[in-house]
Amino acid sequence: MQHNLKTLTTESRNERSMQIDTAEPMDILKIMNDDDQKIAKAVEEELPNIEVAVRYTLESFKQGGKLVYIGAGTSGRLGVLDAVECPPTFSTPPEMVQGIIAGGENAFVKAVEGAEDKPEAGVADLKAINLTEKDTVIGIAASGRTPYVIGALQYARSIGAKTVALSCNKNALISKEADQAIEVVVGPEVLTGSTRLKAATAHKMVLNMISTSSMILLGKAYENLMIDVHVSNEKLKERAINIITRITGVSYEEALEALQASNQQVKVAIVMLANNVTKDEAVKLLEEADGYVRRAINK
Structure with a gap:
């Protein structure tokens, strides 16, 4: 998969920020802020696909199942963040919405190098939480090619759980492994390949939408x-x-x-x-x- 990296939108160079290394502080901020305006529009274009994810999630909850976010690095942290905010906001039990990050809980605060390269680790982590066919799994990867997430989605789908692939590239590899793909194409980052910027913001928005919409539909508002x-x-x-x-x-x-x-x-x-x-x-x-x-x- 390495040879495909340079073809990804998330790895492309942003023409508007080519001289950002010589820019003044306010100019850097303006470039970033202008670029960020594209995020909400990119999310809007994916609303029909996000709706499918909400329906999967709601059905899982009504069956007594759970929503599971799984990813590596920033993607994994975003899933954990959304999951841990559900109990105080909606009085849900901790197991109802779960976030799993490659490398385990310690990877949330300190990067665990290489954890994302093992598809079998994604499988093991889902088995560890006793994933069932009643559950919905959302695999998160800005690049859409993370082996850890691919392995997790393949396993989840094999046991009958509903699966969603959330990425920031069209025709992402993880999209092929899920029942529903959400591909929020926000374009090249201001700092090339730094998907903790626009891509992460877009994914935070999508995860907020899925969890909050599902909880509202459950009667929690x-x-x-x-x-x-x-x-x-x-x-x-x-x-x-x-x-x-x-x-x-x-x-x-x-x-x-x-x-x-x-x-x-x-x-x-x-x-x-x-x-x-x-x-x-x-x-x-x-x-x-x-x-x-x-x-x-x-x-």
Whole structure:
């Protein structure tokens, strides 16, 4: 695969930044900022493919399966980052959305050279989390050619899991190994081959879209409020109280009392106040509504 590297868009030279090494600080910033304007447009062009990934993910969640991001280097870190933010934001169990990086957890903070070159390592890492046919695996590689990701996708597909390949090159190698390809072509980087720039930003946007959309569709939002936030610190407690007051119209004190009575469960507190019911009754209403607050309130 080495001989193909120079043909990739992510490895091409950006004509607008050829003299960036002689530029002044503000000129460098302007070149980068101008180039970054292309990212959102490139993501927009892939929305139909991203929607498929969301549907895969939602179906996995409804079956009791999980969403797994897997990649090497920056790509792996982006997956881990999105995964670890789901429990505090949506009160999901840690195993529901998982991020795997080539080389293991230590590779998140210190590069593990050569880890991405082993397809068998991708297979082993997925086996280690007991991947099943109910799960969705998103392989992330800006170049679209990482052996570690290819191995992981091949294994996931072989056991019947849904697979998505996320890259920044057209006709990427990993695209051929997945049920759905997402190829966000942002063009050559300002610093040639440094895919921690535009490519990484694009992938962060896509991962945010997939996880957030899936959680909203699971009923973890009311209007545009995070009603399943995990109340684990003072900031999140204040946010929870504000969410409850905005939806129900009660005072701060009433919202705090309901939150405490609900055992820090924002959804339950909202239904308690909106329907003037006890905690147990609110829990039952939510169960009957499959966890959707809007349905529970309108019952």
